[in-house]
Amino acid sequence: MLSAEANQRITKVGPGTPAGDLLRRYWMPVAPKAEVDEVRVRPVRLLGEDLVVYKDDRGRYGLLAEQCPHRSASLAYGRIDDDGIRCPYHGWKYDVTGRCLEQPAEPAGSTYKDTIKHTAYPVQEAGGLLFAYMGPLPAPLIPPFDVLARPDWERRIEIHPILDCNWVQPMENSVDPAHLYWLHGYTGGAPNQQPDDENRYEEFDFGIYKSHVNEDEIETHPLVFPNILRGPGHVAHFRIPVDDTHTRIMYILYNPTPDGTPTGQENVPYQYIGPIKTEHDDFGYPRYQHRMDTFAGQDGMAWETQGPVADREREHLSVSDTGVIMFRKMLDQQITVAAEGGDPLGVIRTPRDVINFKVQREDRHNGQIIPWRGQAERSFAKSVRVPVA
Ligand code: FES
Ligand SMILES: [Fe+2]
Structure with a gap:
């Protein structure tokens, strides 16, 4: 038997929870690589966080928080570009590190985009699966099981x-x-x-x-x-x-x-x-x-x-x-x-x-x-x- 408190300690997976923080020390499977190669972007819910995994035209895989930092539309409907994913609502574009590369409707020369840092997690392939690491950096290695x-x-x-x-x-x-x-x-x-x-x-x-x-x-x-x-x-x-x-x-x-x-x-x-x-x-x-x-x-x-x-x-x-x-x-x-x-x-x-x-x-x-x-x-x-x- 476990007390309610001890039970919560081992079961809750969100950020800032005891087990959630432990699980974030391990690489977690996100999706088959072959599927992301095919669909290019798809939603993923992992450890209580809503995310999207995508592949840009340069072949890089990214995992970003699903909601756009502009006004929260879903990037799961985003458009894939050469070097990032564009939000379907106003076209802000993010790369795999969460940098905002473009804000098409802002005045020319605006540096506002440089202040935006979107939540992004590293992604690596192993055994045909894409894995994500959502814990403190630097990330460890994916163990060669x-x-x-x-x-x-x-x-x-x-x-x-x-x-x-x-x-x-x-x-x-x-x-x-x-x-x-x-x-x-x-x-x-x-x-x-x-x-x-x-x-x-x-x-x-x-x-x-x-x-x-x-x-x-x-x-x-x-x-x-x-x-x-x-x-x-x-x-x-x-x-x-x-x-x-x-x-x-x-x-x-x-x-x-x-x-x-x-x-x-x-x-x-x-x-x-x-x-x-x-x-x-x-x-x-x-x-x-x-x-x-x-x-x-x-x-x-x-x-x-x-x-x-x-x-x-x-x-x-x-x-x-x-x-x-x-x-x-x-x-x-x-x-x-x-x-x-x-x-x-x-x-x-x-x-x-x-x-x-x-x-x-x-x-x-x-x-x-x-x-x-x-x-x-x-x-x-x-x-x-x-x-x-
Ligand atoms: S909500 Fe994403 S660009 Fe506006
Ligand atoms: Fe069984």
């Missing part, structure tokens, strides 16, 4: 529907293997877990390793702090805080080349995944009915029905919540580190080699590594922007 940096992995991106719940709920679930049998196996019809399987947790440099041990196998993969679930299998889930009560999940899925040769992949395709729920339930009530025939639907049901922000004063934690408690403690400690001006867990500032995580299934009896089931076969060649039902 395997899923972002391995040259011998062919990638694709899945964009899942925005969840109506706070980001901590899916992250707690990342270290909650007790749900595997009940939610996915028993409730949801994916019968490969047992209710009495043993679970182990271990902290490491980038988060928490979780091992799920059954009669025959040990399955290990990490929660990468603060908001990535890496694995199981050939995937990483980025749980991106949209605001206090909404979370966007993006997956990077990958196929390794059989012999470790680089793929040479230049464009990472992306796909929007269809809704996990309907607006009315099966009995006509105006409340969501969740799809229970996919893992994402089953998890989404569990996280959203906990409430927009789970009320942790009402909960009754048990032994099976060991990983959840470990994650909350880590979050609380790292909030303090960031608040005191330090670099929290996993923030890096010197270049390093690819960070390969342990994501494996192991035969418990002979220690042999077992391949993941069916993960590598899914593939698609083309980006799809229209949600697939």
Whole structure:
């Protein structure tokens, strides 16, 4: 159980909040690069801030506050120029650093534009995603996680529907293997877990390793702090805080080349995944009915029905919540580190080699590594922007 105050400390994501300031120390995914290349400008809501991401004609990516500093029209309808984006209302133009380059209706020779500094955040590409850094400068490096940096992995991106719940709920679930049998196996019809399987947790440099041990196998993969679930299998889930009560999940899925040769992949395709729920339930009530025939639907049901922000004063934690408690403690400690001006867990500032995580299934009896089931076969060649039902 957490007091209301302790709960707010770990869940609120806006600027100036404890967890909001911690999350701003990490690069956050914004959108697939391929999508911004195509649409050139789109709105993004991230950490409670309304923003637009765009690409100028020189190929630079920018992330600006959505509302124009002149009189607040939305830059999401802006026009892309050679060196910036123009507000659709009176044509003021901003570059990727937030400088105002032009104010077309001002008198010739006016220097008023030089006094305008629009909110702008650095953007960088990794693994086919554009990432933004919204914290204090200088920005750290994007860590070369395997899923972002391995040259011998062919990638694709899945964009899942925005969840109506706070980001901590899916992250707690990342270290909650007790749900595997009940939610996915028993409730949801994916019968490969047992209710009495043993679970182990271990902290490491980038988060928490979780091992799920059954009669025959040990399955290990990490929660990468603060908001990535890496694995199981050939995937990483980025749980991106949209605001206090909404979370966007993006997956990077990958196929390794059989012999470790680089793929040479230049464009990472992306796909929007269809809704996990309907607006009315099966009995006509105006409340969501969740799809229970996919893992994402089953998890989404569990996280959203906990409430927009789970009320942790009402909960009754048990032994099976060991990983959840470990994650909350880590979050609380790292909030303090960031608040005191330090670099929290996993923030890096010197270049390093690819960070390969342990994501494996192991035969418990002979220690042999077992391949993941069916993960590598899914593939698609083309980006799809229209949600697939
Ligand atoms: S509101 Fe943007 S230029 Fe006037
Ligand atoms: Fe799950």
